[in-house]
Structure formats: C-alpha cells, structure tokens
Amino acid sequence: MRWSATALLVFALVVGCSGGGESPAPTPTTPASAQAFPEPGTGTLDPAKAKALQNVVDMVIASPDAQTGSRGATAAVVTDRWTWAGAAGTDIRGTPLRPETAMAAGDITMTFVAAEVMLLAKAGKVDLDKPISTYVPHKLTANNATVRQHLSMTSGVPDFGGDDYRELDKAIAAAPGRHWTLEQTLSYHTARIGAPGSDSGYSNASYQLLGLLIEKVTGEPLAGRLRRDLATPAGLKHAAFQDGEKPQPPAVVDHNESCGEPDGYLPCRAFASAVAAAGGLAADAPTVARWGYQLYGARVLPADLVSEMTKGDGPNGLGTELFGNILDIGAAFGHGGNNPDHTSVMVVVPAKKVSVALMVADGSRNIGTMVQDLTKALQPLLN
Template identity: 65%
Template sequence: MLKSGVAALVVLTLVGCSGGSPRASAPATAAIFVDPATTPLDPAKAMALQDVLAKIVATPDVESGSRGVTASVVTDRWTWSGAAGKDARGTALTADTSMAVASITKTFVAAEVMLLAKAKKVDLDAPISTYVKHKLTANNATVRQHLSMTSGVPNYRPDDYTRMDKAISAAPGKHWTPEQALSYDTAPVGAPGSTYNYSNPSYVLLGLLIEKVTGQPLATVLRRDLATPAGLQHAAFQDGEKPQPPAVVDANPGCGPANDGYLPCRSIASLSAANGGLAADAPTIARWGYELYGGRVLPADLVSEMTKGEGEYGLGTMRFTGQFGIGTAFGHRGELADHTSLLVVIPEKRLSVALLFADGNKQVDTAMTQLITTLQPLLG
C-alpha cells in the first residue's frame, strides 16, 4: 500500500485485478435473493459469533486484532449484529456505531454508473472524456476501463500524499471539490486498457461523471437511487451527508483535536467522497451487500457484469474466489488510518457479512475468515 502520514486516511490502495464490462448481451446469471430475514439469530447460537469479536479485541496489537470491532450478518433465515471494544478515543462500540468504510464506497459508485448505463444516459464503451473533461481523461480510456481500474490512470504518488497531508493539517474542516483532489495527482497517465492498477483518481472521475450526467450532487444521487431503495437508513455519503450517531470519534493528528462530525474530518471525507467517503454501521453495510449482490437494487445481468472477471477485480467489486473457504465471494475492502472494513457476500449461501475495525492497517481478512468459519454451521 502507498501511504504517507495522514494520507493513509485519504487514498486507499487495495489489491485486485481487472474484470468484465457490461454488455447488452450479458447473461443474467446472478441469483436474485429473497427478502432478507428480520428474525434475530437465537441468542444461544449468537454467542459463538460474539466470541469471535471478543477474541479480536483481546489481542489488539496483532495484525488480525483491533481495539474495537463491529460486525453484522444478513441471510435469508436470520440476522445478527455484534460489537466489542472501543474506538480511538476510548468510547465503547455498539453494533450500530458508524465508522468510515472507505473503499466500500466504490461499490455504490459503480452500481450508480451501471444504472445510468442501463438507462442509456452513459455509454460504458465511450471514453469517459465524453462526460468529464480533465487532463486525466485525455487518454480516451472508457468508462468501463475506469470502473475496472484498467484506464491507465494510476494512483496518487507518495509525494502527492505528502502534499495532501500538509493541506489537510492546515485546514481539516475544509470542503474539497473533486477537481481539487485530482489536482494533487502527478503520476503520468498510461495507455487505456493497460494492466490493472488500483486507482482512486478513476473513482473521483466516475463521481464527477455521475454529477455531470444527473445534474445532482453525488450524495443526493446515491441516496435516491441506491440507499433509499435498499433500505439503508444509516449510510452517510460524506461530505454531502453527516454520519448519524452513534459514531466513532477518531484520533487522527492531521484532523486536529476538534470533532467536526465527519469521519475522520471534513477535509478527508470530501476529498475522497467518491472513492472512499462513505460512513455507515455494520448492519447497513451487510444489508447493502445483500441487496446489491443479491440482484435486488440492480438487474441481475448488471450484477453479473460487476462480479465477473478472471482476476481479483470486476467493476467496483473485489472477487474473493475461494478465499474464505465457503465458495465464491464478492465485496470490497476499505482502509483508513483509524478504520479497516470488509464486506463479503457469498451468493451460493445467500449470505452477506460486514466486519468493521475501529483501527487502521489491520489484517481484516483473517478475522473475516474466523467469523465465516464460525457461522457456517448456523446456516443450515
């Protein structure tokens, strides 16, 4: 990962590979899930899942441990949510404590672009410069190449992060525009269709595309088209929206001692709005995974296109083939200095799991494997 001081909070570099792209002839192979269950898991059975969280906070200094954790499971038979430990300021977490979930935001942005393509408002085969004029779009990479991170637009350089650090520390409460965030990218742009290269700037550009095509702020569009239909009451698309309480309080030195109500503060939340600005609690993220990859907010053919591919990355989607020992899985990771998050959906089991750490730079995959292994016998 490329990080520099506070910039660990800003730009998220996650491993993946390029995937497929939407075409009208794509088969509708994604299964459509039934309504998510509302019945809580039997408390006696839930103790085993809570024990996993207790073990995570019992060893906060190891890579797979954390000072605080929340988790949620959504299935078609039962639901469960839990919490253990504290946030960076020592406040005890509850299952509905909101945290910054960073790059899980990309699943929303990608889903919105797919909806715009379905409505024929965006051509995924067209250069993104058709919609967004910018020096980073001058190489004629297509919309789908930006979705799959094969556009040739690389991530920010370490020196870019350093300059961002200084600007954030100088004004942590500032609202950043997408153009201001992109102005810090000095890496040379390559040829479109090049090999996979995780790119936050690509998703900043996709956020601009959404705003230009719809004529509405990104937060407004994602709320209207995705969060509301999916029944997500505790998702906040920063900085167009503020996280709802209860929410963690970070201890990021770049944001200063004051709490401005954003996670971690407004400058970082706004400059990463389209690539990592979402704040939510674990039940909301688990519900979103069930609704999205269960074909309940997008047509099944679009879900299939988001998840297909030969590598580890589709369209705004990480592919976790065989990683968690329970079948093919999809979702996304997210990382900030005080937060690590992971959404995993296993369609074969109609299972969605969200795991949020109130701690950064952690090996959340290991903890997710432990949680999924423990819940397998409960799936019936």
C-alpha cells in the first residue's frame, strides 16, 4: 500500500502535459469573481461527436503499463448544454468498467471538506482567520496556524513522513476491517512542524485536522454533514464518504496487499476511514464531474465563497488546486486524487462552463497527459 500525496499528481498535470516534462510549469492564473453557472445540461452529446471523447478513453487502455495508460478508465463531461460519459477496460479483477463504476476518488475529498468549512464560516460558526486550535486542540495545532492556512496548505504542518506512513501501513494490514477515527490517524504524525504561514507542502494532515474541526463544531460525523450540506443539494447520488458510507454498486473490486480480501470499501475499511477527511471519497466519473460543475459553478456555495476558494498566487487556493491555462481552453481549477489503486482528476473551466472528470484503475499514473488529450478532443465541442 502506498500513501501518495496529490503533489505528485499536480506535477504530472502541470509539467507532464508537455509529454517530456521539459517545459516550465505555467503560473496559475487567479480566476475572476465566480459567476453562477446555469443548471447542468440534460442533453445527450451527438454520438458522432462523442466518438472523439471515447477515443481518448480507449487510448488510455491501449498501453496499460505506461505511466500515461491504465488497465481501465472512466471519464465524464458536464456542460451547461449537454453531458457525456464513457468507459474502457477493466478493474484489477478483470471486471469491465462502466461509466457509472465507482472508484476511490482520493484527494478530491478535500474539495468537500473545504466547501463545508466555508459554509461554517459563512454561518459564523468558524472564523477562517482564527487559529484552528480554537476549535481543535491538538499537538499539531499548537503552532497557532489559522483555519485558512490549513485550507491553503500554508499551515507549517507537513504531511506525514515516510516512516509515519510505513507504520500506518502495518497497522492497517494487521486489521483491515477496523474503523479508524481521525484522531487515531493523526497520532501517527511525527514530522516536524514549521511556523504558521510557511509553505507546508501538500499536507493530508491539515485536511484530517479540518475534518476534526467540522465534527467538533457541528457535533456530527463528517460523512453525514457532507452528505446533508453538499452531496444532496448537488444531486450526487453515487458518492460515498467512507467509512461513514459504503460505495454503491457498481464499484471496482480492488486487490490491495495490505487490505486482503475485498470488504466493500475502497480499498478496505481501515484504509478508507484512516484517510476519511483527506481521501475517503468513492464516486464515479459522472458524479465527480457533476460535483465540479455544482461547486465551482456556485450552485452549492455562494459565489463569494467560491471566489475565495479559487484565489491564490501559487498552486493552491482553499481546498482547490489552481491549474492556470495549461489545458488551452481557459483558466482551470479543481483537484486531483491519488490512491494506491486509482488516480483521478476533476477540472473545471469557468469560461466554458464545463467540468471534466477522469478516473483510472491504477495508482500514481500521469493523468495530466490523459486529461490534456481529453480536453483537446473536447475543445471543438464547446464552441
């Protein structure tokens, strides 16, 4: 089992898009103030036009062992006029994938956690500029970094170290069906904490702490709160916040060495609950694409909150990765997800009112090249 931060995925998305990775990463552009999107389109893309998108998905499985390939892939597009979804290949057990097959969406979970924190701030229950220790007394909050700094990966609290992850692996392998609390996962963190406001790098630990904040402020389990405030209003019928919820069929069946036999969670209950606030989401590509459209289209959060989430001079907004103009169809943002068995990305281009999701049935793949191929095929369909 590998615990891979999405930082690797972002590098692939920003640099790997050039193929050889020699071009410098473009500076992310700060989006203009968010504008609400109309209702997601309900039309079906003409089959002749859809073939160009399906061809990209088919290409992914043509070289399953390559960094830009996979044994299986699903993709979806949501626009203000039409939607499309496609699939190719199989999961690791050889079961053919369908567009509605759920996979582990990994760090895309962070967009839900950040959106919930923004709602709590809007309601006056959380102050983004107060130390997170106001709400979550913990050894990792003792440096007085603010809630906003944890949202933007500038808290000074780094990710778990390599030895931390190895110890977590051992504990999960010893009892893969066990439920983990966020506090139990955080107890394994031993990496040195820096000053608040400093670049902490990509930090799953910050989002575990933000998950704790949500639970402590609301008095409710994280999964239930995200379901009520975000997933239900957004119309997400095939998303599961593990392990508070179990993935609904159809879903891939993993074969993870640390997890043993499948137990209905992705990849197993212990892993899914151990990373709940940073990477516990399981969903299919159409659901992920719809979530991107609803969230960044200011349909589940007010536009002023979306604007806050998508501003920043570096690679991160608040719970959002800023991709700049790397896809050639307009400034983009969203989030990637990397998990031992799956790699995914959600990209939203507000100027085009389009959300794209791509998920592959292998971990740590260069999904940046794949999504660039998909958006190239998509571009003429948006004009």
